[in-house]
Amino acid sequence: MSIEHSILAVISFTPATGYDIKSEFETKASSLFWGMSYGSIYPKLKNLEENGYIYSVSKEHGGRQKKHYELTKKGWIELENWLSEAPSYPSVKDELFMKLAAWHSEMDEDLLVSHLEKRKEESTELLQYVRHWQQNGTSFISSIGMIGIRYAEMKLETEIRWIDESVEKLKNGALPPSQDPLSMEHELLKRRNSKLNS
Amino acid sequence: MSIEHSILAVISFTPATGYDIKSEFETKASSLFWGMSYGSIYPKLKNLEENGYIYSVSKEHGGRQKKHYELTKKGWIELENWLSEAPSYPSVKDELFMKLAAWHSEMDEDLLVSHLEKRKEESTELLQYVRHWQQNGTSFISSIGMIGIRYAEMKLETEIRWIDESVEKLKNGALPPSQDPLSMEHELLKRRNSKLNS
DNA sequence: CCGTGCATGTAACGGGTTACATGATTAA
DNA sequence: TTAATCATGTAACCCGTTACATGCACGG
Numbered sequence: 001m002s003i004e005h006s007i008l009a010v011i012s013f014t015p016a017t018g019y020d021i022k023s024e025f026e027t028k029a030s031s032l033f034w035g036m037s038y039g040s041i042y043p044k045l046k047n048l049e050e051n052g053y054i055y056s057v058s059k060e061h062g063g064r065q066k067k068h069y070e071l072t073k074k075g076w077i078e079l080e081n082w083l084s085e086a087p088s089y090p091s092v093k094d095e096l097f098m099k100l101a102a103w104h105s106e107m108d109e110d111l112l113v114s115h116l117e118k119r120k121e122e123s124t125e126l127l128q129y130v131r132h133w134q135q136n137g138t139s140f141i142s143s144i145g146m147i148g149i150r151y152a153e154m155k156l157e158t159e160i161r162w163i164d165e166s167v168e169k170l171k172n173g174a175l176p177p178s179q180d181p182l183s184m185e186h187e188l189l190k191r192r193n194s195k196l197n198s
Numbered sequence: 199m200s201i202e203h204s205i206l207a208v209i210s211f212t213p214a215t216g217y218d219i220k221s222e223f224e225t226k227a228s229s230l231f232w233g234m235s236y237g238s239i240y241p242k243l244k245n246l247e248e249n250g251y252i253y254s255v256s257k258e259h260g261g262r263q264k265k266h267y268e269l270t271k272k273g274w275i276e277l278e279n280w281l282s283e284a285p286s287y288p289s290v291k292d293e294l295f296m297k298l299a300a301w302h303s304e305m306d307e308d309l310l311v312s313h314l315e316k317r318k319e320e321s322t323e324l325l326q327y328v329r330h331w332q333q334n335g336t337s338f339i340s341s342i343g344m345i346g347i348r349y350a351e352m353k354l355e356t357e358i359r360w361i362d363e364s365v366e367k368l369k370n371g372a373l374p375p376s377q378d379p380l381s382m383e384h385e386l387l388k389r390r391n392s393k394l395n396s
Numbered sequence: 397c398c399g400t401g402c403a404t405g406t407a408a409c410g411g412g413t414t415a416c417a418t419g420a421t422t423a424a
Numbered sequence: 425t426t427a428a429t430c431a432t433g434t435a436a437c438c439c440g441t442t443a444c445a446t447g448c449a450c451g452g
Contacts, residue, residue: 002293003440009300012390013382019403031287033295040440042405066403073393083300084309086316087293089229095200095285097231100346101339102207102281111282112342118284140382141299143373144310147364148298150374151357158356159349166345175341176348184211184338192210195271201412217431238412240433264431 004044004053006034008071008079011054013140015070018042028133031126032152045069053078104188113170120163127156202242202251204232206269206277209252211338213268216240226331229324230350243267251276302386311368318361325354 010021018041025036048054053075056067071079096119103112133139134149141149169175178185208219216239223234246252251273254265269277294317301310331337332347339347367373376383 006296009296012300012302012386014385017403018405023402029296031289033290033292035289037441038403038405039407039442046405070389071393073396076390076393079300080305083297083305086313087297089317089320090290090292090294091229091233092231092288092290094231094288096288097346097349098204098207098227099281099285100349101343102210102277103342104210104340107278107281115284119287122287134377137377137379139377140380141377142302142383143376144301145299146374146376147367148295150364151295151298151360154356154360155353158352162349162352166348169345176344178341178344179332179335179337179339181335182338185340187212188210191268192274195269195274198271215431216433217429221430235413236431236433237414237435244433 003036003040004048005079005082006036007041007044007048008053008075008082011069011071012076012079015057015068017066017068018045021045032130048075104185104192106189106192109170113167116163116167116170120160123156123159123163127153127160130156201234201238202246203277203280204234205239205242205246206251206273206280209267209269210274210277213255213266215264215266216243219243230328246273302383302390304387304390307368311365314361314365314368318358321354321357321361325351325358328354 006025007021010016010024016024018038021041022036022038025034029035045054049056049069052072054069055072056069059066059068096115099115100112130149130152134141134146204223205219208214208222214222216236219239220234220236223232227233243252247254247267250270252267252269254267257264257266294313297313298310328347328350332339332344
């Protein structure tokens with residue numbers, strides 16, 4: 001139960017519709033710290049309401065129905081209990097790391113450089129987004145929320161710095177030494193070539 | 199299909215059993231970049247074998263059976279095709295970020311400090327692990343793999359630095375200003391208190 | 397009048413984890 | 425002999441996404 005809590009958190013800022021919640025995660029959060037699809041939002045909203053954490057206030061909006069959800073007392077208590085619990089260690093799925101680990105000397109290094117450069121572009125864009133977000137004058141970000149934004153900013157800056165360093169090393173052939181006491185890379189290449197040349 | 203590729207990647211280093219693969223992800227990868235359970239490893243291994251990407255070499259080991267898997271030609275090609283594709287942008291699920299965003303002034307700041315300090319401990323431990331790993335003299339890490347390790351190292355160092363900065367700010371009451379043009383924090387507190395005092 | 401954005405929802409599907417079941421080997 | 429580690433596997437379950445279905449409002 002953590003998507004539910006994220007939903008409660010979004011509603012705590014201001015009453016919101018399922019659509020609003022999706023947009024909130026669409027623009028900001030997704031790649032930064034969380035993601036969510038309609039397929040989970042609406043059923044969860046329904047469930048949260050049935051269990052008394054939230055209630056809906058249907059508002060007329062140009063003659064049509066919108067369901068704005070608001071937290072109940074139980075919902076506020078649940079949200080704050082969740083906030084009080086120590087967050088679990090983040091789980092990261094980064095293919096780039098995996099690919100770096102499996103890269104070997106028969107693979108084209110320029111290809112790797114292009115992977116790194118693509119990542120740099122994506123992260124630069126996100127960084128720009130984050131920087132803009134915290135001074136756009138419209139979005140609500142509390143003082144403590146700002147600390148979180150700073151976290152995202154620092155992480156992205158670090159990633160970009162790391163890419164620059166790494167590309168430099170790759171281009172200069174100034175790679176760090178490997179740790180390979182059992183000559184596994186040599187074995188790997190032998191095994192690979194014997195399979196590929198058959 | 200990406201867990202499958204990670205499995206192929208591990209096998210590329212040296213022929214391995216399902217158990218070996220799990221351990222590989224257990225110790226190193228899990229929180230760092232990837233995770234995997236037996237419940238997915240064994241069925242995938244079976245599947246990968248059926249589709250001709252790997253084959254098993256049963257080895258006698260003290261009178262008992264062990265299934266070591268090795269890559270086929272098709273497996274090597276598949277692995278290298280995967281390596282050639284640009285990695286997708288990493289997805290992160292960090293509750294801490296979410297909690298920071300939802301924190302409000304009626305919540306105890308010391309609690310938040312303790313969350314941050316716990317995170318610092320966990321990351322420090324991981325950092326130590328990573329540093330030890332790259333110079334333990336036994337694990338195989340290629341030159342390019344070392345670049346990946348450096349990535350993990352820098353990310354962790356940055357996180358720790360961020361925590362130190364943030365805790366300092368929290369303790370000195372030197373928080374960054376909020377962005378709150380619509381006085382949402384005030385509204386939030388009003389909404390919250392009206393619910394909690396009922 | 398038409399495309400885009402707002403808005404709500406469901407069903408099928410895919411994917412992975414948890415928990416369970418089993419048993420051999422090895423170091424203390 | 426006993427606990428820990430090595431070792432393989434399955435089934436039930438949870439969870440979330442994709443794709444689909446629907447329709448209003450509004451600007452050009």
